[in-house]
Amino acid sequence: MVRINRRNVLKIGGAAAALPLIGSRAFAQKAKVRAAFVLIGTPDDNGWNYGHDLGRRDMIEALGADRVETTTVTNVAEGPDSERVFRELAQQGYDIIFGTSFGYGDAMLKVAQQFPDVKFEWATGFKTASNLSIYNARFHEGRTVLGTISGMMSETGIGAYIGSFPIPEVVMGINAFHLAARKHNPDFITKVVYVDSWFDPAKEADAARALIDQGVDVITQHTDGPAALQVAEERGIIGGFGQGADMSAFAPKAHLTSIIDIWAPYYIKAVQSVLEGNWKEGSSWEGLAGGEVVIGPYNEKIPADVVAAADAAQAGIIDGSLHPFAGPITDNADTLRVEAGDVIDDGEFWGVDWYAQGVEA
């Protein structure tokens, strides 16, 4: 027992005061990192959340269960509810917290300020802080490949894009898809339907029905499940694409290919840097070239020339010879937005609030 007397109090107080000084050095390297993942849905959605969870599992495998311990909070709504979740995780002493949805931003920025020692990672975010990094993938590069396939294979010349919300990432996914399709079919039309939800399978399915009834024969979706693909299969249209993960089990005939998100490399890097004590505020945005976005296997029914064109588009993006947003680009109100020879660069990307000519949104 330590008797509490004046001398002891001073000693303990002195040690406590010195602790933060030691902390910055001796504790910089961690034996074990506690990482938390906040998901907007559940890992079994076969799409977006599944992709993040797969990345988490691969990350544990790569670093070893003795070096990293994780927890996952599922079904966290964007907005005030998420703030409570982030605060609780920070209070529970997690070293690094990954928020995997766009709408967590405000909550994360706020909580990050209150817990300067906890690292925050905001997927698809747009603003950093001293202890908040953002990471994203160039999904639109995948959309360019899908658009190439759609432009060449569609018989009606009308494709569809089922979106969640008109946020920059979705708008640019639509533009990338449409611009690539127009290269092969100058009259290609892309019909856009927003379902105002990241996850409402029955509504996505009905949106797909509404689109197919109005002449669409290729569908791509920016929502988290295979509902639209299943309708494509049922109706026997040319096809659709998996989003976030390979979804061919749901639609063997209609599933043309998929955009697969691979988050493991980033998660390994981020947790590793916490282990080593050299985590830094940053912004990561990798795509096909960095292996964060991968095009899945092609359906057998895609003709060889289409496969060749899709592969060429992919190779072009990887080696930099093909830019998804190369001018000239005219918007759907007939205004020239990007001059010939110019491109929409990474900085301008997030400010685009218009659709390319031929997009019906």
Add this chain to the structure above:
Amino acid sequence: MSIDITIAIIITMVGASTPLLLAALGELVVEKSGVLNLGIEGMMLTGAVVGFAVTYDTGNPWLGILAAAFAGMAVSMLFAVLTLSLSSNQVATGLALTIFGTGFSALFGQAYTGKPIALFKSVFPDSLTDDRFLRVFFDYSPLVYFSLFMVFVVWWFLQKTRAGLILRAVGENDHSAHSIGYSVAKVRYGAVAFGGAMAGIAGACFPLILTPQWVEGLTGGRGWIALALVVFAAWRPGRLLAGAYLFGLIATMELYAKAAGGAFRILPSELWASLPYLATIAVLVMISMRRTKSSSAPACLGKPFMPNN
């Protein structure tokens, strides 16, 4: 608007309306007996996951529907025991039932995610379901015809049978019904069980006729719309049918209008999504302005029955 697109809209609308209709019909009977069960969403999710699981394992959608009905009924009995035998608060217990059903279905369904089943389609011959015009009558799952048949059954039961009269009496004045010898608890147990079975079947509609998969939260909050629908219909089966199809039409038109582009786009999509609720509020206002007995809520709705022997 061409005839083809009109027919397509009708077919999609009927599909979207059917789960609403089934769940709301069940709740209508429950409320007519004087019980308010806010757990529709939970019972629907339970029915959805059990219906999917049994259909997936046996390949027989009829068995899936039957199992969904029993599953819905089973969880509704939890609610019945708590509220009818133990006199717990119906609103709180109903909300708890929704939370329970959401969690239970997520747990039970873990083994069934990522697995597709076949849609439960029309049983009529292809010559009828593929016909350009006739398909508007024949290109539906048997569940759709079942839901329409049940509208008639519920109307007939409530208006034309002695048992229905007793059920309404229990809902309007439980003490009087009790004093002339009817068992309030028995009647209400029966009503809640029926409501549970209908909600279970409504849940099974999601994997069987709308989107043939199971994922957590598949019903997407439509249990709450079904609740609003009962009020919208002023507790009348015929009006419930019209209301369910109107709500389904609003939801469907939102998507067809967006896909078509043009003038409909002027209406923001949030407005489309809120129309069912706005319509329900409008109907509530109309009901309270008219103050006629026939279109108002059952007098004992939501009140626990405690006989003063």
